[in-house]
Amino acid sequence: MEGEATKRIIAFVSTLLVMTLLYAGCSNTIESPETIIFPxxxxxxxxxxxxxxxxxxxxxxxxxxxxxxxxxxxxxxxxxxxxxxxxxxxxxxxxxxxxxxxxxxxxxxxxxxxxxxxxxxxxxxxxxxxxxxxxxxxxxxxxxxxxxxxxxxxxxxxx
Missing domain, CATH: 2.60.40.1930 (Macroglobulin (MG2) domain)
Structure with a gap:
């Protein structure tokens, strides 16, 4: 029973991590219309x-x-x-x-x-x-x- 609960926790955490990485990757691909070059x-x-x-x-x-x-x-x-x-x-x-x-x-x-x-x-x-x-x-x-x-x-x- 304990091994099964651990597997579920690992699967849940892995799913959250993949979703977070996908969201971060998709949100960073939008290019800004104006790029600011700082002096x-x-x-x-x-x-x-x-x-x-x-x-x-x-x-x-x-x-x-x-x-x-x-x-x-x-x-x-x-x-x-x-x-x-x-x-x-x-x-x-x-x-x-x-x-x-x-x-x-x-x-x-x-x-x-x-x-x-x-x-x-x-x-x-x-x-x-x-x-x-x-x-x-x-x-x-x-x-x-x-x-x-x-x-x-x-x-x-x-x-």
Whole structure:
């Protein structure tokens, strides 16, 4: 009796596993009408690379979930590389969070940058204050969709 119950359990589990694999295989064969090719974001001094996070219907302002780069020196060059997704000019939004002893201020800037022949867009960045860690949030927009990433500018690593 015990052997028969074990065989039934094994048959049941095997059936569930086969059904799960079939469902996963069938659902992954549908091709998306638009394939998103994410740009590669890096800091010139470190070469560390990240991909921005994609938001289809606008950004949710949850900064902790963003891919992040960290400045090593007081200034660096932010490099954005993409195959051919960028037009000749790329628009990048920046929200820079600077702090004084008593307050924090967000400075919003929009940059229109020309793509270089190697498909890289370069943006010089630098730490602005000297009171506490600062951060900058960067946005690449395409209609309602957003590609978003963050750069941390720590106070302890300034030159």
């Amino acid at each position: 590669i974001i890096s800091l010139k001094s470190t070469g560390e690379e990240i991909n921005p996070k994609y938001y289809e219907n606008g950004f949710d302002f949850n900064y902790d979930n963003l891919p992040t780069l960290e400045l090593i020196e007081n200034e660096d060059i932010l490099e954005i590389y993409s195959l051919d997704d960028f037009s000749k000019t790329v628009v990048i939004g920046e929200d820079y969070y600077e702090y004084t002893e008593n307050t924090g201020t967000v400075y919003k800037e929009t940059y229109e940058l020309d793509k270089e022949s190697n498909n890289i867009v370069s943006l010089p960045i630098n730490r602005r204050g000297n009171v506490k860690n600062e951060q900058a949030i960067y946005y690449l927009a395409n209609g309602e969709a957003r590609l978003v990433f963050r750069v941390i500018l720590p106070i302890g690593k300034t030159g």
